Amino acid sequence: MSTNKKNWPLWEIFIRSKQGLNHKHVGSLHAADAQMAMENARDVYTRRMEGVSIWVVESKNIHASSPGDAEAFYEPANDKAYRHPTFYELPEGVKHI
Amino acid sequence: MKEITLADKFQAKIDQEIKIEPKDWMPEKYRKTLIRQMSQHAHSEIVGMLPEGNWISRAPTLRRKLGLLAKVQDEAGHGLYLYSATETLGIDRETLLEQLHTGKAKYSSIFNYPTTTWADIGAIGWLVDGAAIMNQVPLCRCSYGPYARAMVRVCKEESFHQRQGFEILMTMMEGNEAQKHMVQDAVNRWWWPSMMMFGPSDGDSPNSAQSMKWKIKRFSNDDLRQKFVDICAEQAQILGITLPDPDLKWNEERQHYDFGEIDWSEFWNVVKGNGPCNKERLDARVKAHEEGAWVREAAMAHAEKRRKRKEAAQVA
Amino acid sequence: MNLYNYILQQADNTLILGQRLSEWCGHGPVLEQDIALTNIALDLIGQARSLYQYATEIEGKGRTEDDLAFLRDVWDFKNIQLVEQANGHFGTTLVRQFFFDVFNFHFYRALQNSKDETLAAIAVKSLKEVTYHHRYSSEWIIRLGDGTEESHQKVQGAVNDLWMFTGELFVPSTADQAMLEAGIGVDLEKIKQLWMEKVTAVFQEATIRKPEDTWMQKGGKEGKHTEHLGFILADMQFLQRAYPGAKW
Numbered sequence: 291m292s293t294n295k296k297n298w299p300l301w302e303i304f305i306r307s308k309q310g311l312n313h314k315h316v317g318s319l320h321a322a323d324a325q326m327a328m329e330n331a332r333d334v335y336t337r338r339m340e341g342v343s344i345w346v347v348e349s350k351n352i353h354a355s356s357p358g359d360a361e362a363f364y365e366p367a368n369d370k371a372y373r374h375p376t377f378y379e380l381p382e383g384v385k386h387i
Numbered sequence: 388m389k390e391i392t393l394a395d396k397f398q399a400k401i402d403q404e405i406k407i408e409p410k411d412w413m414p415e416k417y418r419k420t421l422i423r424q425m426s427q428h429a430h431s432e433i434v435g436m437l438p439e440g441n442w443i444s445r446a447p448t449l450r451r452k453l454g455l456l457a458k459v460q461d462e463a464g465h466g467l468y469l470y471s472a473t474e475t476l477g478i479d480r481e482t483l484l485e486q487l488h489t490g491k492a493k494y495s496s497i498f499n500y501p502t503t504t505w506a507d508i509g510a511i512g513w514l515v516d517g518a519a520i521m522n523q524v525p526l527c528r529c530s531y532g533p534y535a536r537a538m539v540r541v542c543k544e545e546s547f548h549q550r551q552g553f554e555i556l557m558t559m560m561e562g563n564e565a566q567k568h569m570v571q572d573a574v575n576r577w578w579w580p581s582m583m584m585f586g587p588s589d590g591d592s593p594n595s596a597q598s599m600k601w602k603i604k605r606f607s608n609d610d611l612r613q614k615f616v617d618i619c620a621e622q623a624q625i626l627g628i629t630l631p632d633p634d635l636k637w638n639e640e641r642q643h644y645d646f647g648e649i650d651w652s653e654f655w656n657v658v659k660g661n662g663p664c665n666k667e668r669l670d671a672r673v674k675a676h677e678e679g680a681w682v683r684e685a686a687m688a689h690a691e692k693r694r695k696r697k698e699a700a701q702v703a
Numbered sequence: 704m705n706l707y708n709y710i711l712q713q714a715d716n717t718l719i720l721g722q723r724l725s726e727w728c729g730h731g732p733v734l735e736q737d738i739a740l741t742n743i744a745l746d747l748i749g750q751a752r753s754l755y756q757y758a759t760e761i762e763g764k765g766r767t768e769d770d771l772a773f774l775r776d777v778w779d780f781k782n783i784q785l786v787e788q789a790n791g792h793f794g795t796t797l798v799r800q801f802f803f804d805v806f807n808f809h810f811y812r813a814l815q816n817s818k819d820e821t822l823a824a825i826a827v828k829s830l831k832e833v834t835y836h837h838r839y840s841s842e843w844i845i846r847l848g849d850g851t852e853e854s855h856q857k858v859q860g861a862v863n864d865l866w867m868f869t870g871e872l873f874v875p876s877t878a879d880q881a882m883l884e885a886g887i888g889v890d891l892e893k894i895k896q897l898w899m900e901k902v903t904a905v906f907q908e909a910t911i912r913k914p915e916d917t918w919m920q921k922g923g924k925e926g927k928h929t930e931h932l933g934f935i936l937a938d939m940q941f942l943q944r945a946y947p948g949a950k951w
Contacts, residue, residue, distance in 0.1 A: 296680075296683060296684045297683070297687075298686065298687065300471075300479075317471050317472075317537070317540075318474065319467060319471065320480065320734075322687050323686075323690035323693065326686065326842075329739070330735040333742050334738055337464065337738075337742070338544070354410060357408070357411045357412070433734065436729035440728050440730075443725050443726075443728055444939060445942060447949075447951035448943075449718075449755070449768055449769060452725075453748055453749065456725055456728060456745055456748070459728050460737075460741040460745070463731075463741070464738060467734045467735065467738070505951070555951075559951070562949050566946070671729070671730065674730075675729070675732070676732075678793075679731065679733055679793065681851070681854055681857070682732040682733070682736075682793045682847070683732060684853075684854070685846060685847050685850025685854030686847075686850065688851045688854075689847075689850040692849065
């Protein structure tokens with residue numbers, strides 16, 4: 291892999307498609323700095339009115355969980371049904387709860 | 388009992404239609420196959436800008452100029468999405484471009500044909516994009532997550548391209564004799580190369596079976612080609628043009644159109660570099676990249692200067 | 704006639720510059736910038752369309768936007784000579800763009816107050832696009848000017864070469880004069896000041912030297928052009944000229 295210093299680093303792009311929604315990862319692109327990344331994101335990922343707000347994060351700054359941790363991370367939540375409303379029984383006729 | 392290997396687990400996930408994501412374990416050959424296919428796809432998008440870009444300055448009306456410009460720009464965008472998706476496999480864009488520029492990586496042969504008249508822009512939209520869409524839609528369900536997601540975006544944007552092409556041809560077919568002649572001539576030249584875009588027959592396509600098993604590929608080359616022929620044969624009638632294949636006719640029994648033999652020697656010849664524009668296309672890409680080197684370098688140098696100044700200001 | 708000519712000046716500026724920029728499509732220094740330049744080209748040609756459509760209304764002869772773009776010859780084009788200059792390298796293109804964007808930004812900002820409602824509406828819409836353009840090209844001038852030794856020299860060279868085409872931005876034509884008096888057009892004297900301030904500020908940050916006062920070319924607004932325009936038109940108008948009256 292070439293690690294030439296002259297190459298623009300990679301940035302991950304997150305876009306809020308409309309007010310009230312979360313920013314969502316849409317892809318990545320290359321840019322020399324954050325400002326350029328922002329503008330490139332505008333030019334590349336919002337050509338069809340896809341966004342009202344942009345976040346850019348240099349890819350090397352993203353820390354991702356490892357797939358090897360999946361069991362320890364997520365499976366313990368499987369048997370915690372008491373966190374969900376359907377776990378609790380109510381007599382028929384009770385409303386607004 | 389047989390030990391369950393990583394490879395078994397991997398295949399089980401694929402069989403259950405669970406997407407593979409960048410950090411997941413994957414067989415080296417799966418990774419290599421994806422890098423080859425995805426980068427080839429990305430290269431095709433950016434080389435594909437050239438034959439159509441050739442007519443931007445000469446588009447016959449302002450409306451057509453905007454439409455074509457937006458379309459060719461979309462192709463740049465699609466190339467970008469696909470390079471980005473490929474980079475998740477641990478290879479950077481610069482390396483991929485180097486492979487293109489040195490001829491190590493291929494791109495779709497269709498772009499090695501010239502665009503000699505305005506009707507070629509219509510024919511490319513109708514036939515080349517038509518064939519591309521047929522190939523691409525199943526890729527939206529490809530087993531590799533980043534590729535599938537990039538393709539969803541590509542297909543969404545691509546939908547206007549084929550319509551634009553058809554509209555260009557339709558308008559010209561309603562025009563004067565010279566325009567009609569231009570359309571027929573363009574279709575004559577683009578029909579067979581478009582048919583070849585689906586790749587060799589399944590029997591002669593060595594990687595097909597493995598790619599199907601990995602769900603990188605969902606349909607056989609021949610099935611997609613047949614679908615393409617069936618659709619185009621109908622649309623050609625609406626346009627009032629003749630597809631250049633004397634063997635093309637409806638087969639009541641098969642409920643499909645029959646069509647003639649494809650000249651695969653031409654296909655392989657162009658793949659090997661002997662198409663009319665192979666050299667020109669590659670030279671144009673290399674030139675843009677080389678002449679852009681000082682720009683990319685300057686932007687990095689400036690970003691570095693700015694960062695240092697900011698740090699200095701914070702210290703002081 | 705003055706209003707018609709006034710609209711055409713700006714329409715021709717945006718069309719010819721858009722046409723020039725679109726030559727980059729597929730040849731940019733990096734994919735991201737290829738897309739960015741094309742976005743600007745699309746904006747400019749879009750502006751040209753709105754303006755031509757309005758011009759045909761004012762003219763009232765039943766001509767279309769395409770008649771104006773594709774069936775006039777060099778002497779009828781009223782764009783300033785700056786916008787027809789060749790793309791050169793990326794730095795040349797960005798310097799040309801920067802000079803025009805700064806003008807265009809202040810032009811539309813002032814035109815928003817035009818007594819002519821259609822022009823004011825076009826200005827409001829276009830200003831949003833141009834605000835981005837002039838930010839984009841300013842940043843690139845700074846980046847390249849204060850980048851490497853090579854990029855600095857390239858930008859300085861382009862500035863030196865193109866400077867003589869900037870004077871014309873502020874030389875009022877007959878139409879400019881008449882429209883200013885009618886409360887429809889903008890005051891080029893005021894824009895000149897704003898333009899100079901912005902250019903000076905950006906040059907300073909870019910470590911680019913502003914050229915000495917020099918002879919300024921002019922005449923584009925009255926149909927006097929450099930040799931480039933003939934080739935641009937030959938290319939752009941080919942199909943409309945070769946097949947008169949055909950629909951595309």
